Amino acid sequence: MDLEALFLGGTKGLGLSMAKIALKEGWAITVAGRTSCACSIVVEGLAAGFLLDLEDGAPRELSKAFDLIVWTAGAYQEGPIIGLSRGDIRSICRNHLEGPVSFLVPILQKNRELGRPVFLIVVASSSSFRVRTNEGLYGTNKAAKAQLARTLGQELPSLIPGSRVLLANPGGMATPFWDGRGRDTSGFMDSNAVAACIWDEMQSQNVPFKEIHVVRQSDKSPKVEYGARLPE
Ligand SMILES: NC(=O)c1ccc[n+]([C@@H]2O[C@H](COP(=O)([O-])OP(=O)(O)OC[C@H]3O[C@@H](n4cnc5c(N)ncnc54)[C@H](OP(=O)(O)O)[C@@H]3O)[C@@H](O)[C@H]2O)c1
Numbered sequence: 001m002d003l004e005a006l007f008l009g010g011t012k013g014l015g016l017s018m019a020k021i022a023l024k025e026g027w028a029i030t031v032a033g034r035t036s037c038a039c040s041i042v043v044e045g046l047a048a049g050f051l052l053d054l055e056d057g058a059p060r061e062l063s064k065a066f067d068l069i070v071w072t073a074g075a076y077q078e079g080p081i082i083g084l085s086r087g088d089i090r091s092i093c094r095n096h097l098e099g100p101v102s103f104l105v106p107i108l109q110k111n112r113e114l115g116r117p118v119f120l121i122v123v124a125s126s127s128s129f130r131v132r133t134n135e136g137l138y139g140t141n142k143a144a145k146a147q148l149a150r151t152l153g154q155e156l157p158s159l160i161p162g163s164r165v166l167l168a169n170p171g172g173m174a175t176p177f178w179d180g181r182g183r184d185t186s187g188f189m190d191s192n193a194v195a196a197c198i199w200d201e202m203q204s205q206n207v208p209f210k211e212i213h214v215v216r217q218s219d220k221s222p223k224v225e226y227g228a229r230l231p232e
Pocket of ligand 1: 008009010011012013014015032033034035036052053054055072073074075095123124125126169170171172173174175176177178188191
């Protein structure tokens with residue numbers, strides 16, 4: 001049986017870059033997101049698509065076990081916190097935390113039922129520990145996501161022996177994340193290069209939990225650093 005990987009937020013950007021690496025390595029891929037039907041690798045018949053809106057109060061359920069879950073889904077916060085509407089606040093919290101947790105728990109339950117170990121890659125951000133104005137709620141959700149990954153790094157290997165968790169905090173990447181925001185991303189990292197770093201770290205991980213930072217260097221190339229960071 002092929003190894004099966006789920007990319008939660010694999011329709012574009014970093015998730016799609018990672019899904020393409022997995023495809024080359026022979027994984028069977030499912031890509032989840034609002035635009036999964038239009039995702040290039042789904043349209044080409046190389047991956048299965050799962051239509052999912054994490055901001056929906058009751059996201060669709062996918063009750064199936066996977067060997068690898070890559071959680072990259074995320075959306076930006078537009079402007080200062082005092083400018084956010086109730087709807088914006090709910091969307092951001094659902095997008096980054098409530099939606100993914102509601103979606104992932106039944107999958108993890110399936111893995112447990114089957115005794116099938118899972119490798120979970122959680123992509124947070126440098127905003128999970130670095131204070132940035134106008135990113136208050138975004139950074140807060142990223143910090144929560146990072147702490148969830150650290151906790152799952154202890155919990156999953158005991159609930160489902162053989163499971164592992166990798167928490168990756170990337171810096172700025174030139175992806176559709178910034179589309180229409182007037183941000184100059186010319187100095188940002190290429191998502192394919194960041195994906196390759198994270199994939200290499202996943203493949204060499206022989207401990208239950210690892211936390212990495214994919215740091216942007218002056219020539220835009222990514223550099224991996226290790227361990228949790230204090231807030232700054
Ligand atoms: N780009 C950066 O500079 C940067 C830096 C640090 C960390 N990050 C984080 O890295 C992750 C990947 O970012 P990226 O740059 O690859 O972003 P991206 O190109 O905008 O891709 C975001 C992915 O998340 C999915 N997504 C967003 N909202 C969703 C929703 N409501 N329901 C389901 N799926 C949803 C999108 O799928 P659909 O559109 O198909 O729904 C897409 O696949 C994000 O968590 C982001 O916060 C990004």
